[in-house]
Amino acid sequence: MRIPITMCHGISAWGDKHLNREHFDSLVSIARELEFESITYDDLAEWMADAKEIPERSIMFDFDHPVKSMRYEMHEVLDAHGYRGNLFINTGPLNEMYSKPLPPDDVREQATWEELNELVEFGWHIGAHTVTHPNLSELFKEDPSGQKLRAELEACDLTLKEKLGVTAKDFAFTGTSWSSAAEKEVMNRYRFGRLWIIGAIYQVDGKEMRYADLVGVEGEDQADGGPPHAARYITKDSNKYRLPSMELQKLVHAPDAFRSYLEGALSQ
Ligand SMILES: [Zn+2]
DSSP: OOEEEEEEOSSBOOTTSOBOHHHHHHHHHHHHHTTOEEOOHHHHHHHHTTSOOOOSSEEEEEEESOBHHIIIIIHHHHHHTTOOOEEEEOSHHHHHHTTSOOOOTTTOOBOOHHHHHHHHHHTOEEEEOOSSOOOHHHHHHHOTTOHHHHHHHHHHHHHHHHHHOOOOOEEEOSTTEEOHHHHHHHHHHOSEEEOOBSSSEEEETTEEEEHHHHHTOOSOOOTTSSOOGGGGEEOTTSOTTSBOOEETTTTTOSHHHHHHHHHHHHOO
């Protein structure tokens, strides 16, 4: 069984493949049409431990960063199709926003803690994503002991506990940066670590490396600029600390590419 997993940063004009509500809806509609059901990291953990069955066609909708559109556009679109998301929060932007009077709603970019609490009530799963969002590969060069990262993780977890009542069990690595020291810390604190696929290359311990080599998947990179197809899905054999996720504003942005990605999970 292969589980597709998507990632995005909410409504975003990043790069040349924008994500607005209509486009997000057109992609999520394909998952619904193909009869996928969304699962959370709790479901995934139980399935991997053989403690629970999950739907034959399971999908994960991951999101990084606590921006306002998570609570509105992203949640509303998912909800209309009966889905829930997994949101990884870096706490720095909210610390910053709450250090002064809140901006008016129409200019505010970050979600409030109240809005994030609503997502928790709706059944969204929350994970950790550091405080200041450091490049983990560069941080490794600066501090190979992992101490700075440890402080980031502790502070992020504390804030999530205090503001959302959530004990973070899962972590999303920042950007396309990874380090062995970061993984060690992540393995000490969390049950899953998730990566982010926007192309075939990753930054590993301060150097460039093929994503496929990092996750130990054989085969050539693909013509679309991404890693081998097998590297794009979660399976029972996936390394729990190097889970994939496919950015919606890159390789699977076009509805046809998104459909092929989901159909690629069914052919196994
Ligand atoms: Zn991030």
